[in-house]
Amino acid sequence: MATSTFGTKPAAAPSAGSTLGPGITVEGEISGTDPLVVQGTVKGQVRVQNAVTVDAGAVVEADVEATELRVLGALAGNCVASERLEVAAAGRLIGNVRAPRIAIAEGAAFKGQIDMDVP
């Protein structure tokens, strides 16, 4: 049961960026300019002009646009990273990717097309 917040100073905003922790499912579109960390489930579309991290344990079924995309969990969808895309050893990525720089760690799972011809 939550305690009353009457008369108390509002809680300070956490550091910049959004975090969708484990236990939450988002269906829809997330857009914006701050970094995004996904630890839960996202279905739909992600369009962020900043870094996006699909953390370990996360499940993302969405097309993702970001400046920098790191995949440590499971991501199914087409990805466009304007700067860099990285799939960590524990990451699983199914979809077509487009990015000027791509790193796929040994042990990672990947299925899709790679396009690094980004101006």
Next chain:
Amino acid sequence: MRHHISSQHTLEGTLRGSGDLVIAGTVRGDIVLEGSVHVLAGGSVEGDVQCASLIVEGRWSGNAHLSDLFSAHEGATARGTLSTIRIEVMPGAKLQLDVDMREPAAVAATSPPRTSAPAAVAVSPPSAAPVSAPAPASPAPTTATAAPDEEEEAVEDEAAADPGAADEAARDEGPKSSRKARR
């Protein structure tokens, strides 16, 4: 677990799950959460919210079904319908809400559907909207006729106690009371 939507993010869709959600950005869609939802100043939520506690410092509009607390801070704007157990509103909050406050025991026994008529109390209506109380479950036709009799009896009692005052009342109130007073 704490979830956070930053001020520079917009989420259109539904959020479901557990944990506490802090919203500094914009959410357009429904939220179903086992924990609390905290809309910070500058944050905005347009959609139905079903959770334990809803704390609003920014803007919220929609229907809320809460199992614990609704809290509106100074500067908050809230519009819609609210079903909750506890409520707190701080000076400076702007509300346009239909509020239904339930008993905690009732929540434990049965969680009423969200479509149940919540309009029991209107808090800070923008215009002089009438406060509508739900109609009694069983009509009591005798109540309407009993009320005037009680009034007459009261006049009789008054007359018995102080005949002078009763005559005065009779002059003021017209022939009906006058007849009673003379009896």
